[in-house]
Amino acid sequence: MSNASYRDGIFSTPLDRVARFSFDERVVACFPDMIRRSVPGYGQILAMLGPLARRHLRHGGHVHDLGCSLGAAGLALAGQLPPDAFRYTGIDLSPAMVERASQTLREECPAHDMTVIEDDIRRHAFEASGMILLNFTLQFLAPEDRNSVIARLYEALEPGGVLILSEKIVADDEQDNAWLVERYHDFKRANGYSDLEISQKRTALENVLVPDTLAAHHARLADAGFSRSLTWFQYLNFAAVIAFKEA
Ligand SMILES: Nc1ncnc2c1ncn2[C@@H]1O[C@H](C[S@+](CC[C@H]([NH3+])C(=O)[O-])CC(=O)[O-])[C@@H](O)[C@H]1O
Numbered sequence: 562m563s564n565a566s567y568r569d570g571i572f573s574t575p576l577d578r579v580a581r582f583s584f585d586e587r588v589v590a591c592f593p594d595m596i597r598r599s600v601p602g603y604g605q606i607l608a609m610l611g612p613l614a615r616r617h618l619r620h621g622g623h624v625h626d627l628g629c630s631l632g633a634a635g636l637a638l639a640g641q642l643p644p645d646a647f648r649y650t651g652i653d654l655s656p657a658m659v660e661r662a663s664q665t666l667r668e669e670c671p672a673h674d675m676t677v678i679e680d681d682i683r684r685h686a687f688e689a690s691g692m693i694l695l696n697f698t699l700q701f702l703a704p705e706d707r708n709s710v711i712a713r714l715y716e717a718l719e720p721g722g723v724l725i726l727s728e729k730i731v732a733d734d735e736q737d738n739a740w741l742v743e744r745y746h747d748f749k750r751a752n753g754y755s756d757l758e759i760s761q762k763r764t765a766l767e768n769v770l771v772p773d774t775l776a777a778h779h780a781r782l783a784d785a786g787f788s789r790s791l792t793w794f795q796y797l798n799f800a801a802v803i804a805f806k807e808a
Pocket residue numbers: 584596627628629630631632633634652653654655658680681682683695696697698701702
C-alpha cells in the first residue's frame with residue numbers, strides 16, 4: 562500500500578444513509594489529517610509521551626500501544642528517545658492500519674525495536690509491560706467490555722508501571738456537556754470542517770464511540786487495582802489520564 566496521506570473529506574458530501582464509522586482503507590488514507598483536525602490536544606498528548614517514558618519506564622522497558630492506528634505514538638517515542646531506551650509493540654484490529662503502521666515504523670525509525678501486531682485487544686494475551694498506551698481506543702470498545710480490558714492491562718503491567726489513557730469524555734452535568742460539545746464543534750469548524758461534515762460524522766459515531774465521564778474512568782481504574790490515577794490533560798471534551806501500579 563502507498564504511504565500517501567490525504568485530507569479528510571469522508572463526510573463532505575451529503576450521504577443518503579450515513580454508515581457506522583469504521584477504520585477502513587478510506588479512513589486510513591486520511592487518518593493523520595482526520596485525527597489532528599478532530600482531536601483537540603492530540604499533538605500535545607503525543608509530545609508528552611517521551612517525557613512520561615523518561616520518568617516512568619525503566620531503561621529498555623516494553624511499551625504497548627493499544628489501538629495504535631498508524632503508530633503515531635511509536636513515532637513520537639522514537640523521535641524523543643534513543644533506540645535502547647524502549648521496545649515498542651503496537652496492536653490494532655484494522656488490517657489496513659497495521660499494514661501501514663508497520664511500513665511507516667520500518668521506514669521512519671529503522672534503528673528502534675518496533676513491532677505492530679494485528680489483534681483484538683479484548684482477547685490479546687499481553688506480555689509484561691512497563692508502559693501501556695490507550696490513546697483514544699477504549700472509547701471504541703463496547704461499554705460492557707471496558708472493565709475487563711482495564712483489569713487485564715493492570716495484570717500485564719509490571720510493578721511501578723503506568724497506563725496512559727486518552728479519551729473523548731462526557732461531562733456529568735448536562736449543561737456543561739452541551740457547552741463543551743458546542744465548543745468542540747467550533748474547534749472542528751475552525752479546522753476546516755463544514756456543518757455537514759460535523760453532523761454526518763456525529764451520526765456515523767453514534768453507538769460506535771461511546772464516551773465515559775472522567776469520574777467513571779477513575780472509578781474503573783481504581784476497581785482494576787491501580788493505586789492512583791490523575792487527569793494530566795484536558796482540552797474541551799478530550800482528556801488524558803495516567804494510572805499508576807504500585808511498585
Ligand atoms: N478491539 C480492538 N482491538 C484493537 N484495536 C482496536 C479495537 N477497536 C478499535 N481499535 C482501533 O483503535 C484505533 C482507534 S484510533 C487510535 C489513535 C492512535 N492510538 C493514535 O495515537 O494515533 C482513535 C480515533 O480514531 O479517534 C483504530 O485504529 C481502531 O482500528
